[in-house]
Amino acid sequence: xxxxxxxxxxxxxxxxxxxxxxxxxxxxxxxxxxxxxxxxxxxxxxxxxxxxxxxxxxxxxxxxxxxxxxxxxxxxxxxxxxxxxxxxxxxxxxxxxxxxxxxxxxxxxxxxxxxxxxxxxxxxxxxxxxxxxxxxxxxxxxxxxxxxxxxxxxxxxxxxxxxxxxxxxxxxxxxxxxxxxxxxxxxxxxxxxxxxxxxxxxxxxxxxxxxxxxxxxxxxxxxxxxxxxxxxxxxxxxxxxxxxxxxxxxxxxxxxxxxxxxxxxxxxxxxxxxxxxxxxxxxxxxxxxxxxxxxxxxxxxxxxxxxxxxxxxxxxxxxxxxxxxxxxxxxxxxxxxxxxxxxxxxxxxxxxxxxxxxxxxxxxxxxxxxxxxxxxxxxxxxxx
Amino acid sequence: xxxxxxxxxxxxxxxxxxxxxxxxxxxxxxxxxxxxxxxxxxxxxxxxxxxxxxxxxxxxxxxxxxxxxxxxxxxxxxxxxxxxxxxxxxxxxxxxxxxxxxxxxxxxxxxxxxxxxxxxxxxxxxxxxxxxxxxxxxxxxxxxxxxxxxxxxxxxxxxxxxxxxxxxxxxxxxxxxxxxxxxxxxxxxxxxxxxxxxxxxxxxxxxxxxxxxxxxxxxxxxxxxxxxxxxxxxxxxxxxxxxxxxxxxxxxxxxxxxxxxxxx
Numbered sequence: 127x128x129x130x131x132x133x134x135x136x137x138x139x140x141x142x143x144x145x146x147x148x149x150x151x152x153x154x155x156x157x158x159x160x161x162x163x164x165x166x167x168x169x170x171x172x173x174x175x176x177x178x179x180x181x182x183x184x185x186x187x188x189x190x191x192x193x194x195x196x197x198x199x200x201x202x203x204x205x206x207x208x209x210x211x212x213x214x215x216x217x218x219x220x221x222x223x224x225x226x227x228x229x230x231x232x233x234x235x236x237x238x239x240x241x242x243x244x245x246x247x248x249x250x251x252x253x254x255x256x257x258x259x260x261x262x263x264x265x266x267x268x269x270x271x272x273x274x275x276x277x278x279x280x281x282x283x284x285x286x287x288x289x290x291x292x293x294x295x296x297x298x299x300x301x302x303x304x305x306x307x308x309x310x311x312x313x314x315x316x317x318x319x320x321x322x323x324x325x326x327x328x329x330x331x332x333x334x335x336x337x338x339x340x341x342x343x344x345x346x347x348x349x350x351x352x353x354x355x356x357x358x359x360x361x362x363x364x365x366x367x368x369x370x371x372x373x374x375x376x377x378x379x380x381x382x383x384x385x386x387x388x389x390x391x392x393x394x395x396x397x398x399x400x401x402x403x404x405x406x407x408x409x410x411x412x413x414x415x416x417x418x419x420x421x422x423x424x425x426x427x428x429x430x431x432x433x434x435x436x437x438x439x440x441x442x443x444x445x446x447x448x449x450x451x452x453x454x455x456x457x458x459x460x461x462x463x464x465x466x467x468x469x470x471x472x473x474x475x476x477x478x479x480x481x482x483x484x485x486x487x488x489x490x491x492x493x494x495x496x497x498x499x500x501x502x503x504x505x506x507x508x509x510x
Numbered sequence: 511x512x513x514x515x516x517x518x519x520x521x522x523x524x525x526x527x528x529x530x531x532x533x534x535x536x537x538x539x540x541x542x543x544x545x546x547x548x549x550x551x552x553x554x555x556x557x558x559x560x561x562x563x564x565x566x567x568x569x570x571x572x573x574x575x576x577x578x579x580x581x582x583x584x585x586x587x588x589x590x591x592x593x594x595x596x597x598x599x600x601x602x603x604x605x606x607x608x609x610x611x612x613x614x615x616x617x618x619x620x621x622x623x624x625x626x627x628x629x630x631x632x633x634x635x636x637x638x639x640x641x642x643x644x645x646x647x648x649x650x651x652x653x654x655x656x657x658x659x660x661x662x663x664x665x666x667x668x669x670x671x672x673x674x675x676x677x678x679x680x681x682x683x684x685x686x687x688x689x690x691x692x693x694x695x696x697x698x699x700x701x702x703x704x705x706x707x708x709x710x711x712x713x714x715x716x717x718x719x720x721x722x723x724x725x726x727x728x729x730x731x732x733x734x735x736x737x738x739x740x741x742x743x744x745x746x747x748x749x750x751x752x753x754x755x756x757x758x759x760x761x762x763x764x765x766x767x768x769x770x771x772x773x774x
Binding site: 316320321323326328335338339342343346347 | 589591593597605606619625628632636
């Protein structure tokens with residue numbers, strides 16, 4: 127009984143959030159659902175990059191490349207011209223393809239460290255962009271390709287086919303894709319957190335904090351570096367597929383260096399090394415320009431899109447804003463939104479020392495109380 | 511855990527390490543007999559830490575060999591040496607972020623299997639493995655006096671406790687040979703005594719060989735079965751603590767200026 131209670135207490139917020147997210151399509155219109163959809167896709171990609179850059183300490187500027195591999199991989203595998211596989215199979219294969227692309231890069235990713243890997247991966251973005259533009263037969267060249275909708279057991283995740291109405295709400299493409307995105311994001315959340323809390327996560331953290339300590343504790347440095355890169359590429363591939371499904375058309379110009387930088391901004395704003403942080407950062411960076419565009423006419427100093435009277439357009443304005451957000455985070459909250467939330471929680475807990483604390487089930491009480499302060503003090507690299 | 515078989519001898523033969531023009535180790539040889547505490551002492555810059563870095567595979571010697579039983583260590587990468595049961599601590603504390611438990615579980619890395627797929631999918635096998643290793647890590651934390659801090663972030667611990675985290679993490683490898691690089695440096699007298707006690711206990715209980723680099727002569731004299739003295743990269747003396755203490759070469763190189771520390 128008390129077990130169930132403590133389980134509910136522990137899982138409660140997560141359950142509530144999940145229920146809320148499931149209920150949203152019944153209340154929000156397509157505009158908001160699209161924002162949510164793009165945010166979910168970005169969150170999946172950001173979790174992947176967070177695993178590589180935040181947890182393992184390996185900078186990557188090539189994330190856009192792996193997003194493109196996932197997106198174009200799906201389009202080609204499921205589409206015409208292409209093998210025309212069932213879309214669900216194409217989705218899985220596209221993720222594996224992105225992982226394989228990451229694996230091909232592993233001779234570099236396993237040996238090159240930190241910021242140097244960032245420079246090496248820069249090449250991937252330019253290479254990828256060039257291939258997308260020139261390999262017309264596969265990628266459709268400059269104009270890109272339209273994305274075949276996902277179908278699962280006869281159920282199509284787009285507006286076509288027989289109309290579907292649930293509880294009086296017509297389910298169009300956005301509503302259907304919302305649940306697909308939610309499922310894929312849940313898978314990402316579950317797997318990434320499992321990874322981070324288990325043996326591989328600890329090995330990656332050790333690699334970041336001290337390669338020397340990690341290696342003498344038995345961590346195969348090169349293998350774990352490449353594995354982190356492959357896993358991160360697979361999440362990017364999954365994000366790419368979801369992005370393609372949401373956009374309904376893939377074009378090469380989207381997968382540019384700026385996209386890689388956006389993903390870095392997400393994990394920095396959200397807080398390095400945390401799944402929840404990467405998610406929050408992804409929502410912030412994705413939703414901001416869309417919201418600014420929508421409400422441009424009501425915002426001071428921001429011109430409506432297309433008005434062209436010399437003032438700042440909404441897209442630029444949102445770039446300034448999240449540029450400022452990055453600077454603010456780096457200066458005042460180096461551990462990002464995740465760190466801010468954790469500190470706020472700790473402060474709340476200290477201010478309200480729960481009256482019935484000792485009886486509230488198996489909570490590690492005395493030992494855990496001074497523990498909630500942040501642990502940003504970083505272990506030093508040992509230089510032998 | 512099962513009673514470990516006696517560890518194989520660690521045999522260091524003619525190890526030479528040259529950095530550009532600098533001769534850090536010059537033809538150093540010594541043997542760590544199974545189950546003994548072997549101290550390596552010497553003035554600052556004598557090559558003690560370099561010697562440890564060779565033993566744990568971080569440096570590849572210019573010449574010479576290090577054998578653990580039948581295995582030649584100089585050709586192996588650090589993680590392979592760790593898998594053979596050689597664990598070490600560092601002179602300056604090298605812990606990772608997170609709790610004491612996280613750090614100790616890193617020590618269990620070589621002994622556990624769960625890979626990326628098993629971790630991501632939270633397979634029952636991986637969770638069972640994690641639980642079993644966590645239980646053993648907790649035992650080792652109790653043994654080293656860290657039981658009360660098991661779930662505390664390492665960054666919040668005192669200096670002495672963090673030093674002990676490193677010791678416990680090395681023990682989590684279930685090592686056959688334990689390399690301790692200045693385990694009591696910077697500790698106060700009480701902490702030193704406690705660490706010495708822990709080292710004595712683990713050696714008696716786990717039957718492992720210990721190689722000890724330490725400046726604290728009191729600790730060396732109390733713990734060591736055998737001592738090797740390094741000076742400018744050369745082994746200038748071997749013997750029991752008493753023999754070494756009387757060796758004129760050693761007095762000249764080292765102890766002459768360090769006897770004051772005996773009080774500690």
